[in-house]
Amino acid sequence: MNIKFSIITCTFNAENYLQNCINSVKMQGYTNFEYILIDGGSKDRTLSIIEHNLDVINKYVSEPDNGIYNAWNKGLKLARGEWIMFLGADDELLPNTLSKYHNFLIHKDESILDYVSGKVIFESVLGKKRRTIGKLWRWDIFRKYMNVAHVASLHSSKFFEKYGYFNESFKIVGDYELLLRAGGNLQAAFVDSELALMRDGGVSNNPKKVFIETFKAKRLQKSRSYILCVYDLIIAWVKFSLKFLK
Template identity: 45%
Template structure:
């Protein structure tokens, strides 16, 4: 019986990410599983990002540097050139553990319905700039929970090429919640798996207040678009969530709770 060795496309979107990009690339190069291609989409960086990309050009399948319309625009560019059976996205300041790809491949190989799998998530270590672990996150996809909140963390997840063939690319009108919107499209029909293994370190640089409120707006816009909720009730739910967020932020500021 032949071993299952699908090609994995790993897409990195970067813009002025010279401080950490090399670490992200190196974490791919040391993967135990070797059948992969690296795709780097640069948004027109003005720092040393392009020098780092050039340093590793022999290891990179495809790269381009030009202005884009945000991360989902960059990811779509990567998807259009990706030839992998499975596709993963890595932040330019994230670091994969060496076992990441092999753990996913082992999981897929042993799955009774591997031909149907479209999306597989795992666990993620949130770390500070010194790579000290702050928290570990990532839950199994569950439709009743997912249609309420984004319970999976996108970094490092495996997406079948069939997912994009069936449901399309990312909607570039979204700036922070496009990954959530994409996974809402299949609704309960999404064929998922969960790997209870920590596969990646994600730097927690802190999310700005503006982005937190924008994420609420986009989340509910995605729910309306995919007919999860009606457009008439969406404004009330947005208002309610923003009030809750404001209260939590105030409680964090006065030290009553530790984090949002």
């Protein structure tokens, strides 16, 4: 079995980290993948970097977009892989990530799996490892908050056929809302290994907006009652405040 992966990276003025991201894809030992770059009309050296890496980049688009989920949806329309991965322009795959996924999947019944995730190293902008995130998906936890690491995780192409593309009204937690659509029926698996590196920064570091959008996603997909969503919101804010005060 030779599984094909589609890797989608969205960029906008990403010259500082993009080459490292591309290099991490180039260095994968597993080669049956396509790499898709969706640029939002960058004004820095992003396009030049893309054009100098067409040996690994199969398809790219550069035009204004309406945010990350609009860009990811553009990438989905171009993707032809059986499994689809989203990798930020400032993120990196760790060595042999695709091989690890391949070796994991060939021992599973792919026809019933929707989603596969692993562990992600969360690193500061100065390159210091802060923590490792990502756990086994469990509906009793996921319905409250996102406990899986979405960076470099895999989505079956059939999942999008069944549940649709990203909801572009979300700006931060559209990945969470997407997976919530399957509810407790999501067929998820977990690779107990560090697979990618994620850097601190970006809109996801705005806790107020994250908490509010998470509330909206849960209510939209009815994963929790209104009262329980309010409770989850309060608990999340209290935990964040206590951590910040330490």
